[in-house]
Amino acid sequence: VSGLTPAILYFLDSQRAGVLATVSAAGRPRQSVVYYAREGEQLLISTESKRLKARDVERTGWASLCVMGAEQPYPSATVAGPAEILSERIGPATAAIVQRITGAESPPEPQSDEALKDVDRVILRIRVEQVGPVNYLPDS
Amino acid sequence: VSGLTPAILYFLDSQRAGVLATVSAAGRPRQSVVYYAREGEQLLISTESKRLKARDVERTGWASLCVMGAEQPYPSATVAGPAEILSERIGPATAAIVQRITGAESPPEPQSDEALKDVDRVILRIRVEQVGPVNYLPDS
Numbered sequence: 716v717s718g719l720t721p722a723i724l725y726f727l728d729s730q731r732a733g734v735l736a737t738v739s740a741a742g743r744p745r746q747s748v749v750y751y752a753r754e755g756e757q758l759l760i761s762t763e764s765k766r767l768k769a770r771d772v773e774r775t776g777w778a779s780l781c782v783m784g785a786e787q788p789y790p791s792a793t794v795a796g797p798a799e800i801l802s803e804r805i806g807p808a809t810a811a812i813v814q815r816i817t818g819a820e821s822p823p824e825p826q827s828d829e830a831l832k833d834v835d836r837v838i839l840r841i842r843v844e845q846v847g848p849v850n851y852l853p854d855s
Numbered sequence: 856v857s858g859l860t861p862a863i864l865y866f867l868d869s870q871r872a873g874v875l876a877t878v879s880a881a882g883r884p885r886q887s888v889v890y891y892a893r894e895g896e897q898l899l900i901s902t903e904s905k906r907l908k909a910r911d912v913e914r915t916g917w918a919s920l921c922v923m924g925a926e927q928p929y930p931s932a933t934v935a936g937p938a939e940i941l942s943e944r945i946g947p948a949t950a951a952i953v954q955r956i957t958g959a960e961s962p963p964e965p966q967s968d969e970a971l972k973d974v975d976r977v978i979l980r981i982r983v984e985q986v987g988p989v990n991y992l993p994d995s
Contacts, residue, residue, distance in 0.1 A: 732929050734874040734921045736884035744876035744884050746921040747988045748931040781874045781886040785925030789872050791888040848887045 716756050718846035723792045726852050727753050731815050733782035735760065737771035745771060751780060752811040760839040761812045764800065769837060772798045778841050793847030801838040803828055808838045856896050858986035863932045866922065866992050867893050871955050873922035875900060877911030885911060891920060892951040900979040901952045904940065909977060912938045918981050933987030941978040943968055948978045
């Protein structure tokens with residue numbers, strides 16, 4: 716994706732959580748804090764199928780993620796693109812996100828789709844197509 | 856506003872920047888990092904009238920702000936409401952935001968509306984009506 720520079724990829728990997736935005740059925744912005752993992756030019760978020768963010772993605776097929784550093788001048792990158800809700804073969808992606816949450820050296824053993832379905836976990840996947848405001852990124 | 860608890864107000868005041876979300880003309884979420892100041896149940900953001908976020912607000916009359924703490928477990932509060940773009944009597948609000956950016960003990964002398972208009976500065980004001988996801992707030 717044009718605009719998705721090494722500095723942006725490095726920054727996304729250096730942070731663990733960001734603010735997801737989707738558009739509600741009423742046409743309003745909906746935001747929430749999420750952990751994410753990156754796989755190439757895709758961003759992976761673990762959520763529950765019943766969550767409003769998941770329903771927004773299923774309805775609109777699009778999501779945006781804004782990642783912001785902790786200190787002034789607040790480095791940030793906003794990326795967006797087509798998004799979908801996945802429930803098959805999501806064990807490894809879910810394990811990668813758990814690793815990001817825990818900071819463990821390696822991801823846990825992936826769970827089966829059946830086990831994840833039992834707890835309603837799905838993967839919200841964004842294929843980055845748009846790079847929005849990017850500011851004050853540290854050198855990679 | 857129901858749901859806008861003292862803990863949320865305290866948290867908003869303890870942070871200085873957050874992620875603004877508006878909805879674009881194409882119906883997609885648009886996010887950017889902004890500094891903000893709080894005045895009662897209103898959030899004030901300084902921007903330029905030509906910015907897409909300002910145009911989104913003028914067109915849709917609504918905006919969302921998600922504020923997230925720096926460290927795990929990432930305390931956060933998401934608030935939203937009717938929003939508008941102001942260009943009159945905006946000197947004090949602009950000075951309050953400058954104080955938040957600089958961390959100075961007191962705000963700078965407010966500029967006149969004419970001086971702010973010369974540099975295209977406007978105030979994006981959100982009247983908080985909705986309190987969205989709120990997580991892991993520190994005790995106030």
